[in-house]
Amino acid sequence: MSKQELQQAAKDHLWLHFTRMSTYAASDIPVIVSGDGCYLEDLDGKRYLDAMSGLFCVNIGYGFGEEIGDAAAAQMRELPFYINWTYAHPRSIELAAEVASVAPGDLNRVFFVSGGSEAVEAAWKLARQYHAARGERRWKVIARRLAYHGTTMGALSINGVAALKTPYEPLVPDAIHVHNTNRYHRPDGETEEQFTGFLLEDLEGAIEQAGPGTVAMVIMEPVQNSGGSYTPPRGYFAGVRELCDRHGILLCADEVITGWGRVGAWFASERYDIRPDLVTTAKGLSSSYGVIGGVVARDAVMEPFLEAKRMYMHGMTFGGHPVQCAVALKNIEIMKREEIVENVASNERSLQRSLGQLLDIPIVGDVRGAGYFWAVELVKDKGTKETFSAEECEWLLRDFLSPTLFERGLICRADDRGDPVVQISPPLVAGQAEFDEITRILGDVLAEAWDRYSKRP
Numbered sequence: 001m002s003k004q005e006l007q008q009a010a011k012d013h014l015w016l017h018f019t020r021m022s023t024y025a026a027s028d029i030p031v032i033v034s035g036d037g038c039y040l041e042d043l044d045g046k047r048y049l050d051a052m053s054g055l056f057c058v059n060i061g062y063g064f065g066e067e068i069g070d071a072a073a074a075q076m077r078e079l080p081f082y083i084n085w086t087y088a089h090p091r092s093i094e095l096a097a098e099v100a101s102v103a104p105g106d107l108n109r110v111f112f113v114s115g116g117s118e119a120v121e122a123a124w125k126l127a128r129q130y131h132a133a134r135g136e137r138r139w140k141v142i143a144r145r146l147a148y149h150g151t152t153m154g155a156l157s158i159n160g161v162a163a164l165k166t167p168y169e170p171l172v173p174d175a176i177h178v179h180n181t182n183r184y185h186r187p188d189g190e191t192e193e194q195f196t197g198f199l200l201e202d203l204e205g206a207i208e209q210a211g212p213g214t215v216a217m218v219i220m221e222p223v224q225n226s227g228g229s230y231t232p233p234r235g236y237f238a239g240v241r242e243l244c245d246r247h248g249i250l251l252c253a254d255e256v257i258t259g260w261g262r263v264g265a266w267f268a269s270e271r272y273d274i275r276p277d278l279v280t281t282a283k284g285l286s287s288s289y290g291v292i293g294g295v296v297a298r299d300a301v302m303e304p305f306l307e308a309k310r311m312y313m314h315g316m317t318f319g320g321h322p323v324q325c326a327v328a329l330k331n332i333e334i335m336k337r338e339e340i341v342e343n344v345a346s347n348e349r350s351l352q353r354s355l356g357q358l359l360d361i362p363i364v365g366d367v368r369g370a371g372y373f374w375a376v377e378l379v380k381d382k383g384t385k386e387t388f389s390a391e392e393c394e395w396l397l398r399d400f401l402s403p404t405l406f407e408r409g410l411i412c413r414a415d416d417r418g419d420p421v422v423q424i425s426p427p428l429v430a431g432q433a434e435f436d437e438i439t440r441i442l443g444d445v446l447a448e449a450w451d452r453y454s455k456r457p
Helices: 003-013 064-077 091-104 116-133 153-158 162-169 194-212 236-247 299-306 322-338 340-360 388-406 434-453
Strands: 032-036 039-042 046-050 109-114 140-146 177-180 215-220 249-254 278-281 292-296 363-370 373-378 413-415 423-424
Touching: 003 116, 003 236, 032 116, 046 434, 064 322, 091 109, 091 292, 109 116, 109 299, 116 153, 116 249, 116 278, 116 292, 116 299, 116 413, 140 153, 140 194, 153 162, 177 194, 194 215, 194 236, 215 236, 236 249, 292 299, 322 340, 340 363, 340 373, 340 434, 373 434, 388 413
Parallel strands: 140 177, 140 215, 215 249, 249 278
Antiparallel strands: 032 039, 039 046, 109 292, 278 292, 363 373, 373 423, 413 423
16 A cells, blocks of 8 residues: 555554544554664654553564564464364463473463453453362452553453543452552652551551452552552562462462563562462563463462363463464573573663653653663652643643654653653663663653743743
């Protein structure tokens, strides 16, 4: 198709995800046609630095398409498809073993799905059936406020973002939400230990209120995405683990984003010593060169399903698709060969220092994160940490920041599911040159945003 034909076909037939389609009534839809390393190119030949790794997912960057494509083509020639219902095939076996080899602790059993939402859905179903197999009726899940865990009905119910849930209510019962680990808006003078104590007391109270014998699972991202890269305070996950153990609750680490090197370890559960019973994964498992996700479980969680006629009553046609498994295996091979995880660990402080320069801009209140997973929180007043109203966010994030950053050649995410933030999460192959470019463009646009905001009537 020509450029004009592509635009017309897109407007006539393509329904974009989480997009106000009216935005493109009188303007072109951005069409990305190629990528290499940390950069993308659009239909007009303009280049962009992708500081979002697609959506926290193109971990190895865009430069390995030929190598991974060869692996996919070889699998297509050998076995283009078969199911993982009753049968297995070599690639799903090899990938399960490879995942288990880098998963933290005693996480050892892998159930494949097609993506992150499905992984969260599968984890909740597994937790419910696990307890039922042990003679307990537990169905409730505890998650955190503002946390995003997916869009299928079960995963959506776990979400702590009200605006995403309201259009689809009533949802799946029962999801309970506790405080997240946002330190920026905590009281002045509060120590890290006091903050940890507050959070654990809140979680324990929620468990007691729900009835400990009814709670199947606690699910938490090691570093919470929605709201802007909330990292855990010291002692937090040790306390969460202890509470789950005390009450017989399964602990699930949602590592759809934080897994596969994003925070400088193969899994963030290793970095933060979470010791989960379950881990959900997707995105970086294949660096999104293929469509695959999974739930990784401890042997102890699978044990009740190894008895007599029992089975985990869940499955999907494409879970563990041989071509997608081949892609994921090649991705992991590349990550090891290119020392991708080591690159993040060695460059984390450099990225932090680069982004830290943005704190000199009046509109920037906080810069936080870990590895290659950062957020810049925007405020009206640094002293009081006053945030912007919904109306102001509409202008600041959607009318100005998002289009202006894109126009200047930087793809990142302006988000206000909590307080307004700009999210920065580049491919894990990025280095100082990319950090400098991100900081320069973002700094110029944020300074301009503050100047324009200050002059608004």
